[in-house]
Amino acid sequence: MMMLEKFTVRALVATIFSYGVVADGNGLIGWGITMYDPPCAFACRGVISKCTLLCTPKNGIANHGTSHHPVSTPPECFTTDVAFLRTMALCIDTYCPTNGAPSLSKIEDYWYGHLGTGTVGNYKWIPSVSYIEALLAAKEDERNGIEFPNTTSPSVDEHAGHNMLRARVLRRYEDSSTLPIIKSKQPLNVTSMISASDWKSQYNGMITFETNEGWHSTYTIILTLVALLLPVVLSLLRFVPGLTRNKGWTYFNSVLNYPAVWGSNHREPVAMIAGGGLIPTRGQAMYITLISILNIVFLAAPYIYLYPQSIFGSRDEQNMSVMGCRAGVLAVGNMVAMFVFSSRNSVLLYITDWSHSTFLLLHRWLGYWTIIQTVLHSVLLLAYYVKYGDYAAELASLYWIWGIVATVAAVAIWVFSLLIVRQKAYEFFYITHIILIVLFLVGYYYHIWYLYTYNWGYEIWAFIAIGIWGKDRILRAGQMIYHGWRTARITNVEGSNGEYIRIDIDGVHSEGVVYLCFPTLAFNFWQTHPFSITSSFARHGSTQEATALPKSTSKDSEKQAEAEITVISPNQSDTASKSSISLHEVVSRISIIVRTRSGITSRLAARLATAGAELRLPVLIEGPFHSSVSSQLSQCNTVVCIAGGVGITGVLPHLHHFGAPRNGRLYWGIRDTSLKNILATEIADLPPSIQVETSVGKRLDVESIIREELASRASDTLVGVVVCGPAGLADEVRRQATDLTRRGATTAPYILIDEAFSW
Incomplete structure (x- = not known):
């Protein structure tokens, strides 16, 4: 009892x-x-x-x-x-x-x-x-x-x-x-x-191990927060009164922000490494440099050493093990930030004034550090167990096997994401990217599970990354469901000799950038591709013609499958006929002008050639997605838009919103008149304060344009310089604007906006 x-x-x-x-x-x-x-x-x-x-x-x-x-x-x-x-x-x-x-x-x-x-x-x-x-x-x-x-009794004989x-x-x-x-x-x-010596050795080992493990977490949290919050902090500068109109600030941007790190190519690829690459701007490079420094310093940061201890027999042994573990934790911190910057629905896009193309560039660099730290983690611990541990036993462990899966997937992601792969075989890059990301996440999760289960919190990083990735795809699927199953009508743009095609989608009114999925076009029915909205309309009323409402846009320069959206007014002499709207009836439509290149646009053109004058395909619409251009231009007194070819559709929506008392000028270079004819009404509908100069069959004189626009303005006039077009044109505008400012040849402050989408 x-x-x-x-x-x-x-x-x-x-x-x-x-x-x-x-x-x-x-x-x-x-x-x-x-x-x-x-x-x-x-x-x-x-x-x-x-x-x-x-x-x-x-x-x-x-x-x-x-x-x-x-x-x-x-x-x-x-x-x-x-x-x-x-x-x-x-x-x-x-x-x-x-x-x-x-x-x-x-x-x-x-x-x-x-x-x-x-x-x-x-x-x-x-x-x-x-x-x-x-x-x-x-x-x-x-x-x-x-x-x-x-010890001789039966109960303890075995001992x-x-x-x-x-x-x-x-x-x-x-x-x-x-x-x-x-x-x-x-x-x-x-x-x-x-004994005191045995106890002290054990005590030192545990204190050392837990302290270093705590620093792993602390440094990784700092790295992740800096990567995610720095764009927010820097974006707050736009709210500083008078800063953007300050000539000193303009000079600072022209020296340390807008130019490429070296040379004059930013949008145009250079063969600096195998497979080519894109040179970041100096502003982007400062962010990349900071993240790189944090990765290096935190990996080599001071560690605590207490000897004698029970866990490690020497400082070299401890360094090899603890630095290997630190690299693994830093890798997943980079991974979380990497997923945030890749998300099409990232909340940072709405908080900051940074472009999606900048986010994707930072996504790639955070991805590089994820891969580097993952490889370091694997190499250092491999060397540790070969030299100090039981490598044969580790090699047979499930956690080790899944770690190999994650490491191999990470390295393969880098190989299959080289610029040359993205440009020449975008759809191959797209599918392999998704498969390898899934393998990396699964490998990382089971690597942690078989080693620690849920004991020490390492799985939290995987859950956060999976949550960000999954949330983005759920939202994208929800957007498709919201827009519903639509039909796209594809036709050739008259006079373009098949270089441009047009896609009309009725029943949709949208803004910004959308991604289109053509489920019946090819075997990879799940893929979506970016198209930017130039204008759209949705009208209520009685017996009246629909008119265009301009919207914002973006442009894909790396895939070279540019697709721009524009509404063709009903009074144009093409396949679009006038539409009458009965009382209380809603009519909406987006129209897309596409320059046929490789990938999806070439498939659309081929199917259209087989079908004849018109092709109808089911389409799913994902989006719209955020564009920060209009908000950046809202503080400008005047705007100068420089467009090349189909890039005109990337600047038209902003010009439609940029009316009196503000003024602006559009410079448009095209190879033939097909685009000019199809967009004649859109150009004519621009506000009277917008002047248009079109150059057919010859290159724009960018140097003269920039000199005239920035040198002739009053010093208190904030100019918005927007460029949308081929990579070479965008880089030339960037170079001329920054060079003139550095030489003191400009009088007006300006902000430079490169309207582009890139992978």
Whole structure:
């Protein structure tokens, strides 16, 4: 009866301590999760954990520890073995008062939650005696001496040889003790002492390991927050009164923001590496440089070293292991930011005034660092286990196999995402990109799961990345459902000799950039492709003609499959006929002008050639997506738009909104009159304050245009310079504007907007 009451009391106490507790906290190590708290008690058990107890199964093969620290003794054995419990209580009482001095409640919480497991708390294994009971019994043993078990009796015969040398030693603050001193990995039969040197080595190892693990989390959080919040902070500068109209600010942008890092190519690829590449602007390069510095510094940041210790035998061994782990955690921090910048529905696009093409460039650079840190993680830990560990055992582990999957997928993502692949085989890049990303996420998740399950919070990074990626696709699917199943009518643009085609989609009124999916066009029915909205209309009323409402746009320069959306007014002499709208009837339409290149546009052109004068295909619409151009131009007094070819449709919507009392000028270079004819009404409908100059069959004189527009304006006039067209034209506008400003040849402040979409 007395024993039952004691057990009931212990169970009640354990329940009280375990209430509301999950493992050793929630979150990340150092940010909600503790590994060894209190460390003095964990150090005691660390010394004992490898000792065999009287209840340890003989030749047991089950591992009750971790993959890297196996333990053959089951949890219930640790919570019932008298010698273990008394030795633990005596060790805690010996070393904890002068090493952190944890409260009695914390010690008791440790006692009820960690004696069985030794690592993450689990209140399933309730000790047979309380901490105070075990401590009183241990001190009684110390005062009265102990008797060693009869190793010849049948009950302990399997533990023959467990006897320890009886000795009087000076270990407890110079007090003499009759208890024997435990030896790691040796049998533990009786209440024993733990030497100060053994305990200190274990304590140093645990303090070192947890502190460095906490810094892994801290540095990764800082890196992720800087990557995500820096664009927000920098975008707030646009709200500083008078800053954009300041000539000094314009000069700063012309020197340190707008130009390419070197040379004059930004949008036009250069063969700087295998497969080609795009040179970032200096402003983009400053962001990339900061992220790169943080990755390097945080990887090489000071680590804590305490010796002697039980985990690492040398500084070189510790560096190889801990830096490998740091690289792995930094990799997933980069990964989270990388997914945010790749999202079409990223909230940062709406908060900042940065373009989607800039976000995609930063997405690629964050991806590079994700790959670099992933490879470093794999290489350093491979070298560590080859030199200091059991490489053969690691190689056969499931966590190791899935880590290889994630690493190989990361490297393959880089190979299949080279610019030459994106340009020459965009659809191959698109599908391989998705497959390899899924493999990387699955590999990372199972790498963590098989090693730690959900104990230490590393899986949180995977959940965040998967959540961002999944959320974006759910929103995109929702947009398709919202617009519904539509029919696209594809026709040739008259006089273009098949270079341009037009896509009309009735029943849709949209703004910004949309992605179109043609489910029946090719085998890869799931793919969507970007098209920018020049104008759209949705009119209510009685017997009236529909008129265009201008919208904003973007342009794909890398895929070279430009597709621009424009409404063809009903009075034009083409295949569009006049439409009458009855009372309360709603008529809406978007029309897309496409320059046929490779990929989807070439397939559309081929199907149209086979079908004849008109082709009808089912289409799904995803979007619209955000464009920051109109908000940037809202503060300008005048606008100068320079367009090349079909790029005209990227600037028309902004000019339609840019009317009196503000003025502007449009310079448009085209090779023939086909686009001019089809867009004649759109050009004519521009506000009277917008002047249009068209150059047919010859290149625009960009230098003269920029000099005239920026040198002839008053110093208090803020000019918005917008360019949309071929990569070479955009780079020439950028070079001329910045060069003239640096030479002092301009009088007016300006902002430069390169309206482009790029992968």
